[in-house]
Amino acid sequence: MYALDCKSFHFINQHFDHKRLNPFFRTITNLGGATFTITAVLLLILLSSGPIRTTAIASALALAISHIPVAIMKKLYPRKRPYLVLENSHVMENPLTDCSFPSGHTTAIFSVVTPFILLYPILLIALLPIAFLVALSRVYLGLHYPSDIIVGSMLGVSSGIICFYLLVNGTAVY
Numbered sequence: 001m002y003a004l005d006c007k008s009f010h011f012i013n014q015h016f017d018h019k020r021l022n023p024f025f026r027t028i029t030n031l032g033g034a035t036f037t038i039t040a041v042l043l044l045i046l047l048s049s050g051p052i053r054t055t056a057i058a059s060a061l062a063l064a065i066s067h068i069p070v071a072i073m074k075k076l077y078p079r080k081r082p083y084l085v086l087e088n089s090h091v092m093e094n095p096l097t098d099c100s101f102p103s104g105h106t107t108a109i110f111s112v113v114t115p116f117i118l119l120y121p122i123l124l125i126a127l128l129p130i131a132f133l134v135a136l137s138r139v140y141l142g143l144h145y146p147s148d149i150i151v152g153s154m155l156g157v158s159s160g161i162i163c164f165y166l167l168v169n170g171t172a173v174y
Contacts, residue, residue, distance in 0.1 A: 001147075005145045005146055005147045006082075006086055006145070008139075008145075008146040009082050009086065009089075009139055009145050009146060010086070010088065010089075012136065012139045012140050012146070013082070013089055013090055013139060013140060013141075013142050014088075014090075015140065016090030016091075016140065016141070016142065017090065021140070025133075025136075025137040025140045025141060026092060026137075026141070028130075028133050028134055028137050029105060029134060029137035029138060029141060031109060031130060031134050032104075032105030032106060032108045032109040032131075032134040032135075032137075032138075033105060033108070034108070037063055037108045037109065037112050038060075038063070040112065041056050041059045041060040041063060041112060042060070044056035044059070045057055045060060051119060051168075052119070054167055054168060055115045055116055055118075055119045055164065055167075055168070056115075057167060058115040058160070058163040058164045058166075058167040058168065059111065059112045059113075059114075059115045059116065059160070059163070061163040061166075061167070062111040062112070062114065062115060062156070062159040062160040062162070062163035062164070063108055063111045063112055063159075065111075065159050065162075065163065066107050066108070066111040066155050066156050066158075066159035066160075067104065067107065067108070069155055070102055070104050070107050070152070070155060073101060073102055073151075074098065074099040074101065074102075075099075077099070077101050078099045079099055079100050079101040079145075079148075080099070080100065081095065081096065081097070081099075081100040081142075081143055081144070082100065082142060082143075082144065082145050083095060083142040083143070084097075089142050090142050091141065091142035091143065092141050092142070092143075095142065095143060096143055100143065100144050100145060100148050101145070101147070101148050101151065102148050102149075102151035102152040102155060103135065103138050103143075103144045103148040103149045103151075103152035104152065105134060105135075105137075105138055105152070106131075106134060106135040106138060106144075106148070106149045106152030106153050106156065107152040107153070107155045107156040107159075108156065109130070109131045109134040109135070109156065110131050110135075110152070110153045110155075110156025110157050110160065111155070111156035111157075111159045111160045111163075112156075112160070113127040113128070113130070113131050113160070114156065114157050114159075114160025114161060114164065115160050115163060115164040118160070118161065118164045118165075118168075119164070119168075131153070131156075135149040135152065135153055136149070
């Protein structure tokens with residue numbers, strides 16, 4: 001399994017510094033960062049009402065809750081980031097040095113978009129590719145193994161589903 005993870009990592013990461021991909025992935029990765037995800041859900045909570053506000057609250061709750069297992073897993077499975085372990089890895093300047101498993105950026109973006117996809121399934125067309133590209137950027141930039149982003153996406157989707165149905169169950173969203 002680890003060999004497949006490493007091979008998949010190199011397949012994606014080998015394209016690092018591509019003239020067009022590098023600026024794109026260096027930018028899109030920030031959509032999964034704390035600054036963007038927290039700001040986005042807080043603005044939606046403050047500036048919206050009705051089902052969108054309830055869903056934004058579910059997203060905020062999912063974002064907060066999803067990072068509890070992330071923090072625990074990083075302590076229990078302190079896997080070094082791939083650029084520290086694998087030869088011929090490419091990484092951006094000032095890389096992260098904490099543990100790589102699971103991907104917090106991936107967890108964050110999936111936990112934020114999942115409730116909105118559940119509210120308005122048509123948003124799947126726009127939000128799922130964005131979340132996928134944030135996840136892919138983490139491998140492209142040399143910061144995570146593919147398994148880190150797979151587990152992160154599962155944590156984010158799970159927390160998004162749970163929080164959406166917990167908050168929406170008693171309200172008239174539909």
